[in-house]
Amino acid sequence: MKLLLAEDTTDLNRVVTVMLEHAGFDVDSVVDGEEALTHILQNGYDGVILDIMMPKMDGLSVLTQMREKNIIVPVLLLTAKAEVDDRVAGLDAGADDYLPKPFAMKELLARVKAMTRRRTKYSTDYLTFADFSLNADTLALESENSVRLSLREFELLQIFVLNPEKELSTEFLLEHIWSAEPEADADTVWLYINYLRRKLTSIASAAGIPGERGGTYRLCREA
């Protein structure tokens, strides 16, 4: 499990890092918000611990910016401010949990463990990519026209929107979308990719999902 710790108080940063590493986590530690955001955009993490008060960029801004980019990794906020409004602001901005300072090390560890074992994903009910939007409440795929997707089609397109412009293999898609259907195979994926391609065309979107049967597929802005 890989964690990012962003905490500007050097002593606290070091103590927490050592404690988490001792508990078996792989930890990247940084001391300001800008550095934290750079790391989050570049690397994949299983959890992020963000101090709210940090130089260059505060923890809430880091959180808001990563959520805007559909980065769904769980976030624990560390807050010296114990005001209700601050805690609410943090959770509203997309944090999964918060811990007021000062805190006991064993509580921090317990919360990090709880957060990283959570299987349910952070998700937004409204995703956009290029010229189309995808609504999780209604399963509507919308650009100039709109169509309603089936649940499987929605899940497949969602995983592409959450991984924009990335090559996703047939195996990866089978594992993430069709895990409950052992009979699904490369042909199933290929058929659903073709559904999505034609549905993007039917709503007059320019986006496309190039790729060959059995290979990798990528969501791109122009077909």
Place this chain on the structure above:
Amino acid sequence: MESIYGEHRAELEEVMRRLLAYIEKVRGEMEETSGMDPVEHCLGRIKSEESMREKCRRKGLPESEESALSLIHDAIGIRVVCAFLDDVYAIRDYLSKLPHCETVEEKDYIRHAKPNGYRSYHMILRVDGKWYAEIQLRTISQDTWAALEHHLNYKKEINGNKDLIVKELKRCAEELASTDVSMQTIRDMMNQGHDTL
């Protein structure tokens, strides 16, 4: 009262029959090559006296032969209901190339659906340089939807929340549109055979 079509009703009927015969011909040809009749059903009608007079009044035109035959373009109306989306466009391509017929107007409400969810392909043809005919091409799903939507507009008393009904009808149009695309994709895969599936 004299007919709004003057002495021309028989000619309108003759033009309609010609157009219907062309459509029958292409159905036969396409079934020959692909093994599948592209058209589910096809209907033609001459707009009734009352509807035509009402349309003249609505558009602020005199109730005259000129209005009915030249200014209004749906004295002859033909609806072609196809099984699949691609068939709609195949029939459209065929109609646009008919001898003695020119396409004077086209509206693709399938590609650009109306805000209420209506989807159909509309063409106005001018036959022999003077007779106008409106052709509506759509899929079975689109036709089913239009039938219910028509009922909503003409039913005086609607039971229930009208805004909700309009919104739900639009949702149905979007689900049907999605299914039309899925069915077309499945047919394409079957036709492509072993190369793909």
